[in-house]
Amino acid sequence: MLEQWLNSDAVFLTVALLASTLRMATPLGLAALGAVYSERAGVINLGLEGLMLGGAFFGILGSYLTGNAWLGVLLAALAGGIMALLFALVTLRYKANHVVAGVALNLLGLGFTTVLLVAVWGNRGKSPDVAGIYPIYIPYLSDLPIVGELIFRQSPFFYLLIILMILSWLFFYRTKWGLRLRAIGENPAAVDSLGIPVFTYKYLAVIAGGMLAALGGAYLSLGELSMFARNMVSGRGYIALAANILGNWNPIGVVLASFLFGLANAIEMNLQLYGWPTQFVQMIPYVVTMFVLGGFVRKVQAPKALGQHFDRSNTNM
Amino acid sequence: MKIIKKAANLLLRLALALIIAGIILFVSGYSPLKAYKAMIWGAIGNWNGIALSLVQATPLIFTGLAVAFANNCGVFNIGAEGQLYLGAMAAGVIGAYLPPLPHYLHLLLALLGGALFGGLWAAIAAWLKVKANANEVIMTIMLNSIGILFCSYLANYTFKASGPVAQTPEIKSTAVLSRLSTGTQLSSAIFLGLALIVLVWFVLYRTKFGYEIRIVGANPRAAATAGINVAQKITAALFISGTLAGLGGAGQVLGLHGRFIDGFSPGYGFDGIAVAILGGNSPIGVLFSALLFGLMRAGGMVLDRTTNIPVDFVLIIQAVIIVMVAAPELFKALKGGVKDVRTVVKQ
Numbered sequence: 001m002l003e004q005w006l007n008s009d010a011v012f013l014t015v016a017l018l019a020s021t022l023r024m025a026t027p028l029g030l031a032a033l034g035a036v037y038s039e040r041a042g043v044i045n046l047g048l049e050g051l052m053l054g055g056a057f058f059g060i061l062g063s064y065l066t067g068n069a070w071l072g073v074l075l076a077a078l079a080g081g082i083m084a085l086l087f088a089l090v091t092l093r094y095k096a097n098h099v100v101a102g103v104a105l106n107l108l109g110l111g112f113t114t115v116l117l118v119a120v121w122g123n124r125g126k127s128p129d130v131a132g133i134y135p136i137y138i139p140y141l142s143d144l145p146i147v148g149e150l151i152f153r154q155s156p157f158f159y160l161l162i163i164l165m166i167l168s169w170l171f172f173y174r175t176k177w178g179l180r181l182r183a184i185g186e187n188p189a190a191v192d193s194l195g196i197p198v199f200t201y202k203y204l205a206v207i208a209g210g211m212l213a214a215l216g217g218a219y220l221s222l223g224e225l226s227m228f229a230r231n232m233v234s235g236r237g238y239i240a241l242a243a244n245i246l247g248n249w250n251p252i253g254v255v256l257a258s259f260l261f262g263l264a265n266a267i268e269m270n271l272q273l274y275g276w277p278t279q280f281v282q283m284i285p286y287v288v289t290m291f292v293l294g295g296f297v298r299k300v301q302a303p304k305a306l307g308q309h310f311d312r313s314n315t316n317m
Numbered sequence: 318m319k320i321i322k323k324a325a326n327l328l329l330r331l332a333l334a335l336i337i338a339g340i341i342l343f344v345s346g347y348s349p350l351k352a353y354k355a356m357i358w359g360a361i362g363n364w365n366g367i368a369l370s371l372v373q374a375t376p377l378i379f380t381g382l383a384v385a386f387a388n389n390c391g392v393f394n395i396g397a398e399g400q401l402y403l404g405a406m407a408a409g410v411i412g413a414y415l416p417p418l419p420h421y422l423h424l425l426l427a428l429l430g431g432a433l434f435g436g437l438w439a440a441i442a443a444w445l446k447v448k449a450n451a452n453e454v455i456m457t458i459m460l461n462s463i464g465i466l467f468c469s470y471l472a473n474y475t476f477k478a479s480g481p482v483a484q485t486p487e488i489k490s491t492a493v494l495s496r497l498s499t500g501t502q503l504s505s506a507i508f509l510g511l512a513l514i515v516l517v518w519f520v521l522y523r524t525k526f527g528y529e530i531r532i533v534g535a536n537p538r539a540a541a542t543a544g545i546n547v548a549q550k551i552t553a554a555l556f557i558s559g560t561l562a563g564l565g566g567a568g569q570v571l572g573l574h575g576r577f578i579d580g581f582s583p584g585y586g587f588d589g590i591a592v593a594i595l596g597g598n599s600p601i602g603v604l605f606s607a608l609l610f611g612l613m614r615a616g617g618m619v620l621d622r623t624t625n626i627p628v629d630f631v632l633i634i635q636a637v638i639i640v641m642v643a644a645p646e647l648f649k650a651l652k653g654g655v656k657d658v659r660t661v662v663k664q
Contacts, residue, residue, distance in 0.1 A: 046454070094647035094650065096645075100639060101640065101643060104637075104639040107587070111633035111635075112341065115345050115627060117627075119346045238462060242459065245455065277470055280470065290451075290456060295448075295449035
């Protein structure tokens with residue numbers, strides 16, 4: 001009886017849909033976690049798209065140059081960190097408007113990766129196939145019915161996402177550094193008056209955020225296609241930003257929001273398969289975010305000092 | 318004098334941006350001098366190049382003006398792309414489906430439809446900002462994606478012309494914005510853009526309404542104290558901003574493509590942000606920076622065809638320009654660095 005149910009079409013299709021939901025959610029979740037770090041430190045990160053694209057490109061480049069996909073992942077994180085450092089310099093040190101600088105970062109990401117794509121491989125559209133990162137079947141657990149297929153046959157990036165989500169939550173809510181970072185996003189002057197190096201925290205948070213977003217991008221290239229294609233992130237950076245808001249700037253919340261958006265993505269893929277219109281399903285993340293921010297669903301609260309410049313000379317001490 | 322100084326300052330930033338973008342190109346293994354030469358020749362070397370530059374500049378005048386207008390009121394309209402799509406779709410549908418009408422009436426209706434839908438799309442963000450204090454940056458980003466997807470649906474299903482391409486039927490000849498010369502794609506949409514530059518300048522600097530918009534942009538709290546209805550001004554500014562972007566989309570449909578084509582914009586709305594910033598959010602500044610970005614885009618297209626450098630290189634230049642103009646302290650630091658080098662050289 002149970003066996004029959006487990007082998008039924010309905011269960012098979014549902015499990016397949018949920019498994020692809022987790023796959024779709026992985027890059028969104030990683031990038032959204034990155035946004036949490038940056039925005040909790042008070043820096044609006046509109047450049048997720050560019051950071052993800054950078055991660056996607058350098059992941060493939062690293063794998064291509066070394067033949068080792070994991071070194072590709074390392075290079076992707078490094079590139080994301082460097083791009084984020086530039087972004088941090090421009091916004092924190094040189095006081096550019098965060099949104100404007102984010103737009104520039106996205107333009108730079110698309111322009112630079114495409115120019116490099118042609119420079120390295122002489123192809124305008126895509127890179128050759130390289131060694132990728134493939135799903136891992138966790139021994140024994142992957143043999144379990146349903147959950148085995150659903151959770152324990154995923155990409156290493158998915159396991160990484162879950163681990164980073166838990167670590168990030170512990171960091172933000174169970175360590176003094178996390179508490180300070182959250183406080184900096186609310187009231188940097190007060191934190192500064194306690195003698196805590198506000199700018200160091202901000203820089204490190206933005207860089208960590210960039211590395212996480214780049215990992216999300218690396219999943220798209222190394223984890224899914226084993227190659228890079230021009231503009232392959234195609235708007236996922238904005239969805240990750242939406243997930244960050246819907247998840248209320250909380251590591252667990254944003255990953256759950258990513259799952260929701262991943263489900264929309266998975267449904268869309270299935271509709272496409274049957275030739276049905278996908279546009280309205282694709283809208284779901286954006287519409288949900290508008291409803292949430294418009295105060296129709298539940299209250300979310302952005303860090304109070306988000307997007308503001310902090311300048312020690314302005315504070316009277 | 319002040320204007321000349323300001324212009325010189327902007328040109329200096331521009332030159333620095335070109336140098337930095339050139340260095341990035343050099344690091345990627347190309348010759349920046351050759352690239353810039355090809356770009357300049359392609360953009361202004363002959364009449365075709367100039368026409369191509371103007372064609373590329375046309376939508377940027379509209380979107381740049383749109384972003385600049387909202388910025389004058391202190392609202393960041395990052396959603397010009399979505400508003401452009403809505404305006405283009407409205408113009409395309411009105412142009413193709415209305416029963417036979419006199420020429421200018423049909424054209425006028427199509428333009429008004431484009432403006433209205435672009436404006437309404439932006440007004441959603443304004444409404445949510447005023448009602449729930451929702452951040453307009455996030456709202457307009459979300460509306461971008463929703464609007465582009467919605468238009469894609471309409472072009473794929475509701476209003477799809479027969480054939481494999483996702484596009485609406487061709488507009489009737491009575492709704493066409495005429496071409497300026499045969500053999501080029503330049504249409505009279507550019508005159509509409511120029512007229513709007515003058516109109517927006519007049520509204521912003523010569524009317525009470527524009528004055529209040531700018532007061533709200535400079536200091537909303539003081540504006541409220543002075544009895545200005547801030548919420549109303551923000552709503553109006555975003556609506557007008559949306560109409561300008563929508564007209565840009567309508568211009569592309571009625572003057573260039575002759576129909577709405579799914580995915581027709583390579584990011585005119587986002588380029589509008591760079592145009593507005595480089596133009597210092599003033600209508601005249603927008604005109605010059607739109608022309609400059611048109612030149613760059615046209616040059617980039619020629620670069621793409623004639624060399625192995627992809628057109629996307631232009632995006633790098635744009636990114637660096639944005640940073641140069643938007644990060645006040647960076648420019649100061651760079652100027653300081655140049656001075657340091659000079660004193661070292663002198664010694």
